[in-house]
Amino acid sequence: MHRALLLFSGGLDSLLAGRIIQDQNIEVIPIKFITPFFGPDENAKIYAREAGLKEPIFVDITKQFFNILKSPKYGFGKAANPCIDCHKLMIEECVNLMGDFDASFVVTGEVLGERPMSQNKNSLKTVAEQYENIVLRPLSAKLLRETALERSEVVDRDLLEGISGRSRKRQKELAKLLNIKKFPAPAGGCVLSEKQFGNKIKKLIDLDMLTSDLCKLIKRSRTLFVEKYNNILITGRCESENQMIQDFADELGIAYFMPKNDKGSYLIPLKEAASEEESIFYARITASFNDEKGKEIEIVLSDNSQSFNVLQLDREIINKFLFT
Numbered sequence: 001m002h003r004a005l006l007l008f009s010g011g012l013d014s015l016l017a018g019r020i021i022q023d024q025n026i027e028v029i030p031i032k033f034i035t036p037f038f039g040p041d042e043n044a045k046i047y048a049r050e051a052g053l054k055e056p057i058f059v060d061i062t063k064q065f066f067n068i069l070k071s072p073k074y075g076f077g078k079a080a081n082p083c084i085d086c087h088k089l090m091i092e093e094c095v096n097l098m099g100d101f102d103a104s105f106v107v108t109g110e111v112l113g114e115r116p117m118s119q120n121k122n123s124l125k126t127v128a129e130q131y132e133n134i135v136l137r138p139l140s141a142k143l144l145r146e147t148a149l150e151r152s153e154v155v156d157r158d159l160l161e162g163i164s165g166r167s168r169k170r171q172k173e174l175a176k177l178l179n180i181k182k183f184p185a186p187a188g189g190c191v192l193s194e195k196q197f198g199n200k201i202k203k204l205i206d207l208d209m210l211t212s213d214l215c216k217l218i219k220r221s222r223t224l225f226v227e228k229y230n231n232i233l234i235t236g237r238c239e240s241e242n243q244m245i246q247d248f249a250d251e252l253g254i255a256y257f258m259p260k261n262d263k264g265s266y267l268i269p270l271k272e273a274a275s276e277e278e279s280i281f282y283a284r285i286t287a288s289f290n291d292e293k294g295k296e297i298e299i300v301l302s303d304n305s306q307s308f309n310v311l312q313l314d315r316e317i318i319n320k321f322l323f324t
């Protein structure tokens, strides 16, 4: 029996691609890649199981992903999403895993023309150019050049599909035919394709501060960039975000700004303030997010090394520092 690795996102396309191949009496092992921007996802396990596929294997590719994020050969999409490089990387990583699983090819759920940047004919060719004969796209195979897998009858080309475009009509028909009832709604891409988050990530890259922990922290908190000091600030909007800042700072052994009255946000600058003036400025921003209004507020550094009695800054000034 042949065995294939399925590049598995958890979405309908990859569920269908997996089933189409599995139903040809080929063992399919779903591989779900993980970075701080996507996966691991418990739902992916459920969708795979309900579709009759094996449980996905999660593989962390953060290190390799950061490399392409810092310098994507094929550029970014609308935000910080390096989609072509990302597809290419995932296919390469799957190919690299083939030996570990004794698999003879890789299956993807790519659909020709479904995504303008990463799934047109050129980009499909680009992402798997050197793997033409071991990467199979069952959903669009009939519109693509026949692979060696089809020629040698490892898979039956007649049972593959010829889907193109963004309408999901055929995918829905196939889901019915294959009795796949549970699948997620189509998503517009990962969090990197969101403009605001993408801008935060690009700034982390500019400042050479791209780490998993920071990516997670800026994903879930209010983030500001102060150009004058070339620094990113993170402030909590609620108790749990303050706790997150506290945990992050404790782990790295750095100090954060907090109100003495404990009635508002904590603030952590990603680079330590380089002057008294800079520290006072951050203390004033911290004071601006305090529940007490219109008076001097005492802000302290969490390591008790400094304290500042400062006035709040105008919200209009603060708003200019927020990522949009």
Ligand code: SF4
Residues within 6 Å of the ligand: 038, 081, 082, 083, 084, 086, 087, 118, 188, 189, 190, 191, 192, 193
């Ligand atoms: S949207 Fe995100 S996960 Fe999807 S291809 Fe683009 S970068 Fe990769």
